[in-house]
Amino acid sequence: MTILATEGLTRRFPRVTALDGLTVDVGPGVTGLVGANGAGKSTLIKILLGLLAPSAGRAEVLGMDVTTRGAEIRGAVGYMPEHDCLPPDLSATEFTVHMGQMAGLPRTAARERAADVLRHVGLYEERYRAMGGYSTGMKQRVKLAQALAHDPRLVFLDEPTNGLDPQGRDEMLALIRRIGTEFGISVLVTSHLLGELERICDHVIVIDGGRLLRSSPISDFTQTTRTVVVEVEEGRDALAARLTELGETVTPHGRTLLVDIRTPETFDTLRDAVCDLDLHLVRMEQGRQRIEDVFREPADA
Numbered sequence: 001m002t003i004l005a006t007e008g009l010t011r012r013f014p015r016v017t018a019l020d021g022l023t024v025d026v027g028p029g030v031t032g033l034v035g036a037n038g039a040g041k042s043t044l045i046k047i048l049l050g051l052l053a054p055s056a057g058r059a060e061v062l063g064m065d066v067t068t069r070g071a072e073i074r075g076a077v078g079y080m081p082e083h084d085c086l087p088p089d090l091s092a093t094e095f096t097v098h099m100g101q102m103a104g105l106p107r108t109a110a111r112e113r114a115a116d117v118l119r120h121v122g123l124y125e126e127r128y129r130a131m132g133g134y135s136t137g138m139k140q141r142v143k144l145a146q147a148l149a150h151d152p153r154l155v156f157l158d159e160p161t162n163g164l165d166p167q168g169r170d171e172m173l174a175l176i177r178r179i180g181t182e183f184g185i186s187v188l189v190t191s192h193l194l195g196e197l198e199r200i201c202d203h204v205i206v207i208d209g210g211r212l213l214r215s216s217p218i219s220d221f222t223q224t225t226r227t228v229v230v231e232v233e234e235g236r237d238a239l240a241a242r243l244t245e246l247g248e249t250v251t252p253h254g255r256t257l258l259v260d261i262r263t264p265e266t267f268d269t270l271r272d273a274v275c276d277l278d279l280h281l282v283r284m285e286q287g288r289q290r291i292e293d294v295f296r297e298p299a300d301a
Ligand SMILES: Nc1ncnc2c1ncn2[C@@H]1O[C@H](COP(=O)(O)OP(=O)(O)OP(=O)(O)O)[C@@H](O)[C@H]1O
Pocket: 013, 014, 016, 017, 018, 035, 036, 037, 038, 039, 040, 041, 042, 043, 044, 082, 159, 192
């Protein structure tokens, strides 16, 4: 099932091409959109909400074309913008009720829903205080709550962990994961911090300079590589020499050796070499590819 899709999506500004022929297909669940600052993440979200017109290509959200059905899309999708957008004199309750009503909920339903979502994001008695006095963490929570105010099927969260301390970041990430799992709302969440998304996403899209670098299930990003990482207490170089003699391909990496797994027998060769040389093995584990590595690979990898 497709939640959103783009085809050759391009957005040019006078001095820069923010999106450059982007083609992606996103299914239900929590999807991470990763890219460095300026990669085109916010531009993509604004186009998907029908707030910004594409220069070329097309995009569809929940089966609706972004150029002709923007208002309907905004009715079905919640949006947490990147920048501060909260009126300082209003309380979180007033603001969230207002946003629910703006999205079409009757006043009573908007009040009930606001109480629910503010409780969900962990704002209690503070919800009646003016937001001008809130901490960054509280503001981010209200921004998240208002995105959920009209019970959307899908939410776009633009850099929700921006400005948060490590504990605030962990709490926000846990909240986002719960939106996806407990509420069954699909999520598109952006971040320039790759490690964050690894923890909460089912699928990750990586863009760079407005182009697609990679779109894969999270399991593919963290899949095991064809390398085994070996660390011995002392004698790393002697072990490297012995393994090379035995025909293995070995690369020193910090205190460890990375050994290519040519055949399943590589593990036996390794074990025997460590025993023969009477070395103390600290660890021996299969190497894992991390999200960060996609930025070090060529674009067509
Ligand atoms: N309204 C605009 N006018 C001109 N250039 C723009 C406009 N909006 C975005 N850009 C440019 O397009 C590129 C992509 O910006 P965008 O905000 O989409 O990136 P981003 O990945 O969201 O990064 P960030 O996290 O820093 O916001 C940047 O070079 C930016 O300067």
